[in-house]
Every structure is written in structure tokens, then in C-alpha cells.
Amino acid sequence: MGRNMYYALIMAGGVGTRLWPLSRRDRPKQALRLVGERTMMQHAVDRLAPLFHPEQVFVVARGEYVPILSSQVPELPPENFVVEPEGRGTGPAIGLGAIHLLRQDPEAIMAVLTADHFITDTARFRRVLTAAAQVAAEGHLVTLGIKPSSPSTGYGYIEQGKGLDEVEGFPTFRAERFTEKPNPETAAHMVESGEYSWNSGMFVWRADRIVEEFQRQMPEFYAQLAEVEAALGTPGYGPTLKRIWPQVAKQTIDYGVMEGAEDVTVIPVDIGWLDVGSWASLPELLPADEAGNVAVGQHVEIDTRNTLVFAGNEKRLIATIGLEGLVVVDTEDALLICAKEREQDVRAMVKRLEEMGRGEWL
Amino acid sequence: MGRNMYYALIMAGGVGTRLWPLSRRDRPKQALRLVGERTMMQHAVDRLAPLFHPEQVFVVARGEYVPILSSQVPELPPENFVVEPEGRGTGPAIGLGAIHLLRQDPEAIMAVLTADHFITDTARFRRVLTAAAQVAAEGHLVTLGIKPSSPSTGYGYIEQGKGLDEVEGFPTFRAERFTEKPNPETAAHMVESGEYSWNSGMFVWRADRIVEEFQRQMPEFYAQLAEVEAALGTPGYGPTLKRIWPQVAKQTIDYGVMEGAEDVTVIPVDIGWLDVGSWASLPELLPADEAGNVAVGQHVEIDTRNTLVFAGNEKRLIATIGLEGLVVVDTEDALLICAKEREQDVRAMVKRLEEMGRGEWL
Secondary structure: OOHHHEEEEEEOOOOOHHHOOOOEOOEOHHHOOOEOOEOHHHHHHHOOOOOOOHHHEEEEEEHHHHHHHHHHOOOOOHHHEEEEOOOOOHHHHHHHHHHHHHHHOOOOEEEEEEOOEEEOOHHHHHHHHHHHHHHHHOOOEEEEEEOOOOOOOOOOEEEEEEEEEEEOOEEEEEEEEEEOOOOHHHHHHHHHHOOEEEEEEEEEEEHHHHHHHHHHHOHHHHHHHHHHHHHOOOOOHHHHHHHHHHHOOOOOHHHHOHHHOOOEEEEEEOOOEEEOOOHHHHHHOOOOOOOOOEEEOEEEEEOOEOOEEEEOOOOOEEEEEOOEOEEEEEOOOEEEEEEHHHHHHHHHHHHHHHHOOOHHHO | OOHHHEEEEEEOOOOOHHHOOOOEOOEOHHHOOOEOOEOHHHHHHHOOOOOOOHHHEEEEEEHHHHHHHHHHOOOOOHHHEEEEOOOOOHHHHHHHHHHHHHHHOOOOEEEEEEOOEEEOOHHHHHHHHHHHHHHHHOOOEEEEEEOOOOOOOOOOEEEEEEEEEEEOOEEEEEEEEEEOOOOHHHHHHHHHHOOEEEEEEEEEEEHHHHHHHHHHHOHHHHHHHHHHHHHOOOOOHHHHHHHHHHHOOOOOHHHHOHHHOOOEEEEEEOOOEEEOOOHHHHHHOOOOOOOOOEEEOEEEEEOOEOOEEEEOOOOOEEEEEOOEOEEEEEOOOEEEEEEHHHHHHHHHHHHHHHHOOOHHHO
16 A cells, blocks of 8 residues: 555534634634644644645535635645535535545545544554554455543443454454443443443545445435536536535434444554543643643632633633632633533533524624 | 801722722722712712712822822812822821811811712712711711611621710711621621611711811821821922821721710611622622522523623623622623632732732732
8 A cells, every 4th residue: 555545534524512602603613722822623634744745634624614724724735625515414524525535546545534632642643544544455444443541421432343453563353333422331331341442433444435335324325425426526516516415414424334334443542532522621631730720821710629711812811719610711702601510501502692693602 | 057068078098909800900999880880989979969069079089099080070179189198097088188178168067978888879868968967067976877787797886875866857876886897696686686787987077076086086196187287288288298198007987086986976877878898799789680690791691690790891791601609700801700708809819919910910
């Protein structure tokens, strides 16, 4: 397998509602500086740099996000942005990316990656991508599993079956079963057994193999995708995509393909992977003081514990007295103060503002 | 007693540290819009308007606050601002005001009033001021007592002794004793007995009578005051005041005079009097929703209870989820989030910022 055959497809579709008020309709999660000076999109591209040339890195994103995202990673060729007229879930997004890659290279191997996860051990991440490409070259579907650090009920799990050959030092297994987000007892049992990985949503496969799976398992979508593919490179492409895409049924790659796929290899890895899905996940990425407080920006506190303070403006002071377990997110025009255990309700707050017609804050 | 003999002296000396971050070194409590569109200073002058001509209204304030305060009440003659080089407590402030009034009118009756209290029933307030002036004209020291609405430990109490003549419908009593802030048991006992008023810090007396009391009870201060008085109306006044005032011992009028005065009349009244000393006092002045939340500004909440949100900027949204019993004060450059039961520690926060040398937030 030559280097020219390997491509990265970064899924940058999400809005990141649970990161409101930092995330907005016109400033999706991928465009945010959550950790350090680089945005999530920039981190996602940066960590690929030593392994992929910019020409090999593709991004799937909704049309309205392309300007802000492409401006953040100017090293990527503009034509490497695969534009979705609207989001139809990870299944169709991957399908659209796959036909673009196949047109460029019929033997393309594609790594499906994400922009909304943080990866600490980027060197190991690139090594496992290299190993996975070897397995994928033989026609297998590869999924990167994350060694669970806790019995989380927030992720899907992958059961490891029969052990397969080690590849470049990485043990590999037949993926026996994909399990959706479990209840706490099931999660505890799975983590104890040592035979389950978290489903990271990162996959490596030959582009033609995943299209085969669409044909077998999502035939309706496959037909729609074929119609789009036929228009690729012609003036009719845009209109065709715009016509077809709204008819495509929303589907995740997990439900639509992975759960029913027959030849899936899982490579469990420990790459310091963290889902930055909501405010409560951020403290895992940033240094905390002795009282468990994590602060980005100017924070002065008295008797404050286990509290996250995230300030977009370095000149504003956030002073806290006698607080416990809060999330404080301060932006130019909106401030969120939320009990940590209620952080899932940030979504409900966004919905409330929608219902109130307060688009200026969305 | 003619109207020309009656003067109001508004004490506007405090900084209002416990109202930080709205109050600042250059924006004292009296200059703040806490309730409605008018500042505390403006409220203090407004409620006197039907009773006093602007020429009869004097203000004692520290020099650095005079520009902002005088700009807020342009109807007062500039020379009616009695400037203290630095604050020495209510005793010396009243003494300084008294000699200014005496120079204008040797038979002046003065109502010592405050700018940091809110009064709901302003008509009744003016009626009691009128009644008190009649008592004061006869040489008595009058103190306005507030009928206690709760066994507060935050105020001083005045014990009512022998009943005196009713004046314009107001019962009056000999003031038997001034008691400092009591413990909860004592406070409960005093309120139950019905024989105690809160000490409002508002007094009415002839200016010459209070100077007599200074002579009798605070002879050292009286001598200093006499030296300042001798320079009144001469070019030496400013330099003399500047030299003498730092040597004056700090003293409150309560400790220094009232506790030892022999001829004090208390008039207990119910005028909807509220001390706006700290953030926790504000909810008493503003309408609350069913969950006990009080909001000034744009507040959208989910499951938030008993929380005060005070936003200086009408365009910023403050969104809260799952909070209970907090104070949130949002200003342009500083945000305070404080547990209500810790509101006294706002003072400690200001001290902390001083120690950190962060004058930009003070």
C-alpha cells in the first residue's frame, strides 16, 4: 500500500448545542477554541499532519459551516471540503465522502475521523491509523476502539471477539457486537470483563468496501448515492445533491452499517481520547486547582469547589464565592450558569430560546 | 417654626463595598441604579422634594464622590455639597454638616438622612419629618425608629421608654437606650416586646443642640470642629479642613453621641424602610417570580430558585439551569456569582482583589 492511497475524512457536521453559549448557529463546536489556542478543527487537522499531506485530508461539513472551518485550516485545498446541503447523520456523510474519494482514487483507503474529540497521544494515534490501514487494505472494516477508563453510559461499546494477528504492535480482534449506550450495570459489567471497547466513531476501510456495505445494508441510500455519484464532476452535481439529499433518510453509520457488518476488526487503543461533547467533559482536558476548579480566563474565587469557569474574554473577571459544582460560561452577549449535573439541559435552554424567538442568542 | 429653618443633610459617605462589582471606587453605592431608573442619590433627593427646596438640601460626601453625585442631582446648588477630605464616620460627618448649616442659619433644624436606604412610603416619611421638626424645635434630639418587621441582628435597636405627646398623629417616646446589633435571642425578645425600634440612622435636631452634644460628649472632636468652623468662609477653610480632618478620630454618631445623650425622643414609624446594604437585601425591593427569582435584565432560567440576577447590560442574556440561592451580578468588566448565605464575603472578595493589586476591578 502506498501513501497515496490513504485519505482522512474528517466529519465536521455537528453544531455542538450542548456547548452553548460558546457554540452558536454560525460558530459550531468544531470552530471553537476549547483547549489552548487552536480550534477543534485545527487540532483535528494538526494531529494528522505528519501522516497525511493536506491534499489527502478531506472534510465533510454542512454548507453554512464551510467558510468558517475552511478559513481555520487554510492548508487544506478548498475542493477537499465535501459539502452537505444538510446533515443526514454519519451514514450518509460517510457515503458522500466515500464517492468523492473513489472518484479521485478507486483504491482509496479512508480513515473516518472526527473533529469533536480530543486526542492527547497523537503519535500513538497516527501509529494505529497506519496499522489500521494495513488491515483495511485487505478489505476488512476497521473500527478504532477506545479502552474504557470508566463505566460510562454515554458511549456505545464494541465487544471484542476472536483475537486476530497483531499489527505493528497493536492487538486486533474480530468485532463481535456493537452495543448502544448501556445502563450503568451493563456498563460496569462490560468494563470489568476487559472485553469491550468504547465506540470512538473512528473507522478505517477501503472506500469501495463501505460503499458495498451501503449497497447491501442501506440499499435505498445506495441508490440515492449512486445518483449523486453519476453527477460528480458535472455541472449537474450541485443541483442533484440539493435535490437528493433532503430525501435521504437520517442514519448513523453504527445503526446503518456497523451493527450488521460481517467483517469488522476492532483495534482497542489508548490514545488519550476524550469526547468534548458538553461542558462537563472540559475539566478532563484542563488543569484543575486543588479544589477541583478549572478556569479559562480570569477567575478569582473564595470557597469555590468543583466548578468550571470558561471566559471568552480575557479582560473580564469572574469572581465566585461559596459555589460548588457549577459550570460558568461567559461570552460576549450571553452568560450560562448551570449546575454540573444538569449540563444535559443546556440543550433544553437552546430549545427554550428558539421557542422564544431569541435568535440573537442562538 | 418657618420652612426656612428646616434643612436636610443627606449622608452620602459610604462606598458600598458589599454591592461590588456594581459599586466601585469611582462609582459608590449612592450613584447606583439599584431600583428603577433613578440612582440611590436621586431617590434620596426626590423623596424630599415636596418638603424641602433644593437650597435646603445639603449633602455630606467624600471629595472623590462629589463630581458623580452632584451630576446626578443638578437641582442642588453646588455649594450645598459639604466635602469631607476623607471619611471619619457619621459623627464627624454630621458635625461638619452642622457647622455649615449654622453659618447659614443659627436656628437651623437639620434632618440627618441617608442615601443608602430605600423608603417606599415617601408621603408618610415626609409627614414624620415634619412632625419630628416640631419636637426638635423645642430642643430635643429626635431619632426616627423603624418598626421591626423581623428579629434582624443586622440593625441597632432603640428601647422606647415613657410615652410622650402625640405629634401630628405620630406617637412619640423617650428613647430609653440604644442597643448595638443584638444576638438572635435578644433580637427575638426585643421584637416580641413591641417596645423596640430599629435604629434607622435618621435624626432630626437643632444644629446648635447637636454641636452642644459634641462639646459635652466628644470634647476633642468639638475642639477640632471649632477650629474648622473658625475658618469657614475664609480662604483658609480648605487647608484647615485638610489638616484637621485626618487627625479626627473615627466615630459613629450612635456610639459618640446618641448612647450618652439625655434628651432623645424616638418616633417609631412604618415607612417601608429598607437598608440596601448588600445584594441579599435587593430582592425585598423588586418583584419576584413564583420560584423566588428576582431579575434585573435578561434572565432565562430552567429550574432556578431563590436567585437574584442583576445585569447592568440589557442586551446580555443570563441563562441559568438548576441553581438555588445564588446572587449573580453582571457588569461590563466583572461578574460576581455568590451563594446568598455568603454575601457578606463580597467584602472579602474586594479585599482579595486589593491584595492582588487588581485595581482595574475595584
